[in-house]
Amino acid sequence: MSTSSREIQLAARPHGEPKPSDFRLVAVELPDPGDGELLVRNTYMSVDPYMRGRMNDVKSYTPPFKLDEVMDGGAVGEVVLSNAEGFAVGDVVLHQLGWREHAVQPAAHVRKVVAGDLPESAFLGVLGMPGLTAYAGLLDVAGMQDGDIVFVSGAAGAVGSLAGQIAKLRGNTVIGSAGSDEKVRHLVDDLGFDEAFNYKAGPVGRQLAAAAPKGIDVYFDNVGGDHLEAAIGVANRNGRFALCGAISGYNHTAPAPGPRNMMQIVGKRLTLRGFIVTDHFGRLADLHAEIGPAVRAGQIAFRETVADGLPNAPQAFVDLLRGANVGKMVVKL
Amino acid sequence: MSTSSREIQLAARPHGEPKPSDFRLVAVELPDPGDGELLVRNTYMSVDPYMRGRMNDVKSYTPPFKLDEVMDGGAVGEVVLSNAEGFAVGDVVLHQLGWREHAVQPAAHVRKVVAGDLPESAFLGVLGMPGLTAYAGLLDVAGMQDGDIVFVSGAAGAVGSLAGQIAKLRGNTVIGSAGSDEKVRHLVDDLGFDEAFNYKAGPVGRQLAAAAPKGIDVYFDNVGGDHLEAAIGVANRNGRFALCGAISGYNHTAPAPGPRNMMQIVGKRLTLRGFIVTDHFGRLADLHAEIGPAVRAGQIAFRETVADGLPNAPQAFVDLLRGANVGKMVVKL
Numbered sequence: 001m002s003t004s005s006r007e008i009q010l011a012a013r014p015h016g017e018p019k020p021s022d023f024r025l026v027a028v029e030l031p032d033p034g035d036g037e038l039l040v041r042n043t044y045m046s047v048d049p050y051m052r053g054r055m056n057d058v059k060s061y062t063p064p065f066k067l068d069e070v071m072d073g074g075a076v077g078e079v080v081l082s083n084a085e086g087f088a089v090g091d092v093v094l095h096q097l098g099w100r101e102h103a104v105q106p107a108a109h110v111r112k113v114v115a116g117d118l119p120e121s122a123f124l125g126v127l128g129m130p131g132l133t134a135y136a137g138l139l140d141v142a143g144m145q146d147g148d149i150v151f152v153s154g155a156a157g158a159v160g161s162l163a164g165q166i167a168k169l170r171g172n173t174v175i176g177s178a179g180s181d182e183k184v185r186h187l188v189d190d191l192g193f194d195e196a197f198n199y200k201a202g203p204v205g206r207q208l209a210a211a212a213p214k215g216i217d218v219y220f221d222n223v224g225g226d227h228l229e230a231a232i233g234v235a236n237r238n239g240r241f242a243l244c245g246a247i248s249g250y251n252h253t254a255p256a257p258g259p260r261n262m263m264q265i266v267g268k269r270l271t272l273r274g275f276i277v278t279d280h281f282g283r284l285a286d287l288h289a290e291i292g293p294a295v296r297a298g299q300i301a302f303r304e305t306v307a308d309g310l311p312n313a314p315q316a317f318v319d320l321l322r323g324a325n326v327g328k329m330v331v332k333l
Numbered sequence: 334m335s336t337s338s339r340e341i342q343l344a345a346r347p348h349g350e351p352k353p354s355d356f357r358l359v360a361v362e363l364p365d366p367g368d369g370e371l372l373v374r375n376t377y378m379s380v381d382p383y384m385r386g387r388m389n390d391v392k393s394y395t396p397p398f399k400l401d402e403v404m405d406g407g408a409v410g411e412v413v414l415s416n417a418e419g420f421a422v423g424d425v426v427l428h429q430l431g432w433r434e435h436a437v438q439p440a441a442h443v444r445k446v447v448a449g450d451l452p453e454s455a456f457l458g459v460l461g462m463p464g465l466t467a468y469a470g471l472l473d474v475a476g477m478q479d480g481d482i483v484f485v486s487g488a489a490g491a492v493g494s495l496a497g498q499i500a501k502l503r504g505n506t507v508i509g510s511a512g513s514d515e516k517v518r519h520l521v522d523d524l525g526f527d528e529a530f531n532y533k534a535g536p537v538g539r540q541l542a543a544a545a546p547k548g549i550d551v552y553f554d555n556v557g558g559d560h561l562e563a564a565i566g567v568a569n570r571n572g573r574f575a576l577c578g579a580i581s582g583y584n585h586t587a588p589a590p591g592p593r594n595m596m597q598i599v600g601k602r603l604t605l606r607g608f609i610v611t612d613h614f615g616r617l618a619d620l621h622a623e624i625g626p627a628v629r630a631g632q633i634a635f636r637e638t639v640a641d642g643l644p645n646a647p648q649a650f651v652d653l654l655r656g657a658n659v660g661k662m663v664v665k666l
Contacts, residue, residue, distance in 0.1 A: 224595060243599050258591025262557060266576050266607035274599035 003030040003039060006310055007070040007100035014055055017321065022055070023314035026070075032081065033104050038093070039081035040105070042333045045098035045310075046074035046124040047317040048158075049245055071099040074129055076113070076120045077333075087112070094123050101310055101333055118295065125328035126162055126295055126302040127288060129277055133244060134163035134220070135287045136280035141242035141273050142218045149173045149214060151231055153199075154222030156183035158328035159244060161191060163220045165300050166291065168192045172218075175211045177204065177227065179323045186326060190301055199223075205230040220244060229259035235268055243274040303327030336363040336372060339643055340403040340433035347388055350654065355388070356647035359403075365414065366437050371426070372414035373438070375666045378431035378643075379407035379457040380650040381491075382578055404432040407462055409446070409453045410666075420445070427456050434643055434666050451628065458491055458661035459628055459635040460621060462610055466577060467496035467553070468620045469613035474575035474606050475551045482506045482547060484564055486532075487555030489516035491661035492577060494524060496553045498633050499624065501525045505551075508544045510537065510560065512656045519659060523634055532556075538563040553577065562592035568601055576607040636660030 004027065011024040033039045051073055054065045065071050075098035079091040084107030087093075093110040097103035113123050125131065137159075138144045150167040154160040155176030164187065167174045176187045176196040187196040195211040208216075208230045215236035221228055221243045231241065265272065294300045305325035307316035313331045320329045337360065344357040366372045384406055387398045398404050408431035412424040417440030420426075426443040430436035446456050458464065470492075471477045483500040487493040488509025497520065500507045509520045509529040520529040528544040541549075541563045548569035554561055554576045564574065598605065627633045638658035640649035646664045653662045 228595065229591075243595075245599055257593050258562075258595040260590050262561065262576075262591040264607075265605065266578055267609065268607065269609060269612065270607050272598065272605040274597075274601065274603050276600065276602060279602065 001032055003032075003102050003104075004028075005030050005100060005102035008310065008313055009070050010055060010065045010067055013057055013067065018052070018055065018314070018318055020314060024068075025311055030102055030104050033083045036084045036106055036108070037104055038079050038084055038087055038107050038110065040077040040093060040095065040097075040103045040110070041080045042075045042077035042098065042101055042103060044076050044121045044124055044330045044332055045100075045313065046129070047307075047313065047320050047329050047331060048073060048129070049321065051317065052321060072096055073098040074124050075099075075103070076123050077103070082107075092120055092123075094128065099310075099313060116296075121304060121306070121328070121330050121332075122295070122302065124330050125158055125304065126300060127292060130158040130328055131162050131291060132280060132284055132287050133159045133277040134166055135291065136277065136283045137220055137242040137244055137275060138163055138166055138218070140280060140283065141275045142220065142240040144170070144172065144218050144240075146171060148217035149175070149212060149236075150218040150220065151175045151177075151208065151212060151216040151234075152220045152222070153177045153227040153231075154179075155187055155191075155193065155196065156326050157222060157323075158325075160220070160222050161187075161303070161327055162300070164193050165191055167218075169291075169294055169299060175208070175216065177208070177223070183326060186303075190303075199227070203230075205233055209234050215239075218242070225256060229261055232259055232261050232264050232268075232270065235264070235270055237268050239268060239270045241270065241272040243272055305329045307331045309333065334365055336365075336435050336437075337361075338363050338433060338435035341643065341646055342403050343388065343398045343400055346390055346400065351385070351388065351647070351651055353647060357401075358644055361433075363435055363437050366416045369417045369439055369441070370437055371412050371417055371420055371440050371443065373410040373426060373428065373430075373436045373443070374413045375408045375410035375431065375434055375436065377409050377454040377457055378433075378646065378664045378666060379462070380640075380646065380653050380662050380664060381406060381462070382654065384650065385654060405429055406431040407457050408432075408436070409456050410436070415440075425453055425456075427461065432643075432646060449629075454637060454639070454661070454663050454665075455628070455635065457663050458637065459495055459633060460625060463491040463661055464495050464624060465613060465617055465620050466492045466610040467499055468624065469610065469616045470553055470575040470577050470608060471496055471499055471551070473613060473616065474608045475553065475573040477503070477505065477551050477573075479504060481550035482508070482545060482569075483551040483553065484508045484510075484541065484545065484549040484567075485553045485555070486510045486560040486564075488520055488524075488526065488529065489659050490555060490656075491658075493553070493555050494520075494636070494660055495633070497526055498524055500551075500553075502624075502627055502632060508541070508549065510541070510556070516659060519636070523636075532560070536563075538566055542567050548572075551575070558589060562594055565592055565594050565597050565601075565603065568597070568603055570601050572601060572603045574603065574605040576605055638662045640664045642666065 009024045012022045014022045095110040152164045156178040164174045176193045177199045184196045187193040197207040204226045219231040219241040342357045345355045347355045428443040485497045489511040509526045510532045517529045520526040530540040537559045552564040552574040
């Protein structure tokens, strides 16, 4: 017996923004799970900005996708066949074989989760990688302390919206930037940000200075580029920056110049620290312990933009890179 | 009674590189020291790159020099009149009233030093601010550990030559850059650097990659600009950068763009931290305890470029900004 499935393969390496022809939807037959393996039917898959880097053939912190092979990434699904001890049909599992409808894999590669009254997709968002990125970035990388003024760029995105809310939950002042007036209203009205601005409506430096008259102590950077320069410009002495990504540059074909005010890093004694969430998995239990209850109590809002069906996953990914999502972008399979 | 002295005043704020007409040599009469004050005859004064920033009328970590007033900076001198308890004629003191031949000041503003068999100028160099900058930058800011490969830019300068030697004293591998073939030979032959290159002889990125085939773990940055970009490019995972200054940009009239490879800070989990030596005075005793004996034993070489006489101090300062010095640039008064 085998299982019919479909998967998305990388058909071509994009130059700049990915096009539909860079992806290929392929029907495949999966073998039955072997000893210690599971057959999982994916219910949701994640599309994330870091995947754009994996479409290039360059060494990075995660290996590049291979041409003419299935792509991968975070996914949640239900066990439909189990050959592994401790796993039963119907179990909900989190794993890394997204971009496909079904997956056969060793049970050692998946993690069982209990969704309870939360949708399964929460484990791709607030209680998964984006939530952990926000949590570890603020607390461990930037060392956020009581009283810090926190600036979050790309604050309507999956990670940014959680970073801002976690900082608010801890009682900090939070300023956010986003790419539309609607998103800005969402940050202030729904997520409780103290200040927010539309970075497409004017120079980031001027808007941030107006939103942060007392400067900033912590910067959670999802954007890079002019946002990073603006944050250096308004940072207070001993400011700490957690550099999480630089979506502004992901589709660039030539490297963009860095901030023109790097010299201020010295005079202001700033610390800029890059990080990758995979180094911080040890904090997942703390995330669930501290943030889980707040999510269930409705103190942390998590919005999702949900695309429908595997064939729409490539477009969902392109939309994500264009900033069309509010909150976590996922694909329902 | 009064004391005749001479001092250098700021005559004009330079645009770009300072010119002789930006300085003015003035004869002055000093009052006798009051209660608790000393009259000090300066024997050496320091010229340092950070002084270029103080010639501009911009807020920074040290206040700007005032137009038509005497400049100041590190100096060492001998007490010639004491109205303060605990200070006798002939005592050697370190203080901040440089750019003048004599100074009257409260004893509370000076620190007595015992030169022993070292020249007094050592307290403007290896056992003073430059030494402390190197020591605290490596150990406290960059967190240098055993086995780290250390890159020092501007390595023939006052701070750089000490940073490299302290790293070697601790058993690390050290790579340096300098601005002439002569300086490069000095780094390798006299100071024990493992590798060194002339940054004017070719692209910094290519030269650094060749000198550091195993990458770098620590970067002590005195230069900024293309050096910083090159260091990001070859840095190993979890690399730590102590940003001490950016002499490459001090005379710029327009801000230069930053590194084009800032995105690598994320993937490589780099930490870039700016610092100012004045935050690290608490480490002066450790510097003297660890490095003092090494200096006396001849394990740490400190070269000086000595200009002669106060009238030559402005030219010594301009020469320093052009990189004409080897080791610490001082002016003998």
